[in-house]
Amino acid sequence: MGMQGDFFQLLKEQGYQFGNPAAASAGLEIPNATTILALKYRDGVLVAGDRRATAGNMVMYDRTDKVLEIDRHSVLAIAGVPATAYEMVRVLEHSFKYYRRTQLQELSFEGKLRAVSKLLKENVAAALAGTGAVVPVFAGYDQEQGAAKIYFYDILGAEFEAVEYAVSGSGSPTIRGILHYVNTWGPQPLAALPEEQATVQALRLLASAAEFDSATGGVNRELNLYPVVKLITAAGVQTIPNANLKALYERDVVRAL
Amino acid sequence: MYEEPYRWIEAVGNRRHYLDEQFAMGAPVVALAYADGIVMLTVSRGTPKLYEIYDRIALGGMGHPADLEKLRFSLLEMAHVEGFNRSPSDVTGARLMKYGLAPTIKQAFEEIYKAPFIAKILLAELGLKPERDLFLTINYDGNFEERRGWAALGATPAVQREMGRSIEGRPEFARASLAEAVEIGLCAWGAGSLAQASAEEAEGEPSPAARDGEQAKAEALPDKAALLAHVRKTVAEKSLECIVLERNGPGSSKYRALRPEELGRLLPPAVRASGSD
Numbered sequence: 150m151g152m153q154g155d156f157f158q159l160l161k162e163q164g165y166q167f168g169n170p171a172a173a174s175a176g177l178e179i180p181n182a183t184t185i186l187a188l189k190y191r192d193g194v195l196v197a198g199d200r201r202a203t204a205g206n207m208v209m210y211d212r213t214d215k216v217l218e219i220d221r222h223s224v225l226a227i228a229g230v231p232a233t234a235y236e237m238v239r240v241l242e243h244s245f246k247y248y249r250r251t252q253l254q255e256l257s258f259e260g261k262l263r264a265v266s267k268l269l270k271e272n273v274a275a276a277l278a279g280t281g282a283v284v285p286v287f288a289g290y291d292q293e294q295g296a297a298k299i300y301f302y303d304i305l306g307a308e309f310e311a312v313e314y315a316v317s318g319s320g321s322p323t324i325r326g327i328l329h330y331v332n333t334w335g336p337q338p339l340a341a342l343p344e345e346q347a348t349v350q351a352l353r354l355l356a357s358a359a360e361f362d363s364a365t366g367g368v369n370r371e372l373n374l375y376p377v378v379k380l381i382t383a384a385g386v387q388t389i390p391n392a393n394l395k396a397l398y399e400r401d402v403v404r405a406l
Numbered sequence: 407m408y409e410e411p412y413r414w415i416e417a418v419g420n421r422r423h424y425l426d427e428q429f430a431m432g433a434p435v436v437a438l439a440y441a442d443g444i445v446m447l448t449v450s451r452g453t454p455k456l457y458e459i460y461d462r463i464a465l466g467g468m469g470h471p472a473d474l475e476k477l478r479f480s481l482l483e484m485a486h487v488e489g490f491n492r493s494p495s496d497v498t499g500a501r502l503m504k505y506g507l508a509p510t511i512k513q514a515f516e517e518i519y520k521a522p523f524i525a526k527i528l529l530a531e532l533g534l535k536p537e538r539d540l541f542l543t544i545n546y547d548g549n550f551e552e553r554r555g556w557a558a559l560g561a562t563p564a565v566q567r568e569m570g571r572s573i574e575g576r577p578e579f580a581r582a583s584l585a586e587a588v589e590i591g592l593c594a595w596g597a598g599s600l601a602q603a604s605a606e607e608a609e610g611e612p613s614p615a616a617r618d619g620e621q622a623k624a625e626a627l628p629d630k631a632a633l634l635a636h637v638r639k640t641v642a643e644k645s646l647e648c649i650v651l652e653r654n655g656p657g658s659s660k661y662r663a664l665r666p667e668e669l670g671r672l673l674p675p676a677v678r679a680s681g682s683d
Binding site for chain 2: 156159160163218220221239240243246247249250251253385
């Protein structure tokens with residue numbers, strides 16, 4: 150029934166099927182997307198991702214946007230198979246809008262989280278078959294509680310709340326250790342960092358991931374390609390412009406010779 | 407007994423009469439383009455009458471709340487499924503009207519064994535460029551109209567014409583600021599509401615009087631002060647509802663309902679006096 154404001158149900162009634170559980174044939178290289186991170190800073194949550202998509206040892210694309218805005222206050226950062234991930238974002242985006250417009254109120258933060266894990270559960274068969282595994286990080290601002298929040302998932306749809314930060318993708322083991330170190334013994338915990346310093350940390354972390362993981366793209370200064378960095382605060386989602394990232398990168402990330 | 411064509415025509419005529427009566431007390435709705443987008447406003451008692459349909463499409467309605475709700479849901483469903491399966495730019499007001507609303511409303515109106523929809527609907531669509539802004543209105547019988555610049559819903563076509571006259575008397579509206587557009591909209595609303603009230607009074611001998619009346623009124627539309635005074639009186643008892651579709655608004659959804667405090671600041675002083683304080 151449409152009256153429940155459930156867009157996914159509506160799609161299913163129309164014969165839509167999410168996730169394609171076809172087994173990957175041996176030797177087929179499926180595109181993957183790679184290092185994403187979310188951390189709580191002074192004013193909210195910062196979400197960042199590199200821009201490389203790979204298939205096996207081929208670089209497919211160097212301008213991938215893996216940090217996707219679902220609505221004014223939430224972002225889904227994706228690692229895994231882009232085809233499934235983009236479809237997930239499209240379903241979520243329409244679901245949240247449909248709910249708001251039919252029910253005349255925002256879907257609650259918990260409701261949004263449930264929608265993400267529901268889609269991941271729908272996708273389990275495809276994830277296990279090897280054609281559709283997605284391991285996202287969901288970050289958003291919970292208006293009711295007045296707090297920024299981060300959640301991460303496994304491919305089966307289990308949801309975990311991250312207290313300080315979350316990472317995903319093939320480059321994530323590298324930076325997970327760094328995050329732990331910086332947060333515990335750094336000059337100040339991540340949660341106290343102002344916007345600019347948090348952004349610098351994110352750029353450094355992604356540069357470290359690119360150093361050790363071939364599937365994570367680094368900064369390409371010739372092409373003016375920088376990671377995608379978004380900030381979520383009470384005021385909504387905001388994307389840091391390339392020009393600002395460039396300035397910060399040149400000042401605080403490039404090593405002086 | 408309705409099998410005979412004459413009976414059917416008679417039954418449809420009765421329906422028109424019945425429906426016209428249903429709208430006689432309804433609040434008009436007005437939508438117009440302004441410098442930064444589209445503004446739509448009405449005065450409602452409790453249930454809202456202005457809604458968001460899709461990223462760039464807003465709905466205003468007159469009639470029975472349950473019927474409006476039903477039509478609103480069918481539009482929302484159609485718009486979102488289309489926007490998901492194709493793309494958001496393929497969701498257009500004209501398609502929603504032609505393939506969504508019009509056939510449903512017309513069929514319900516002509517199936518004389520079933521209840522018709524007691525609803526008149528206005529769809530406002532924000533174009534990427536101002537010249538692409540589109541306004542669509544549909545009557546309870548499924549007749550629809552497309553126009554540019556502005557559109558209005560009123561109890562009768564005569565009321566809608568009065569509202570149009572009020573807006574077109576201010577041809578600068580397309581370049582107006584939001585506050586100016588709200589004032590122009592309120593004047594049109596007031597003109598519609600007054601025309602409706604006087605038609606109600608003169609109901610004894612409707613057809614000739616209405617026609618003569620139209621001629622007489624064509625000369626003098628009530629002046630701005632009188633219109634705004636009427637709006638102020640109405641707003642004191644009911645609540646003013648106002649939404650905008652903002653071309654440069656953030657994100658993909660351009661619809662925004664104005665909160666009472668913001669609306670309070672935008673209102674012309676003549677209405678603000680007792681309206682919101």
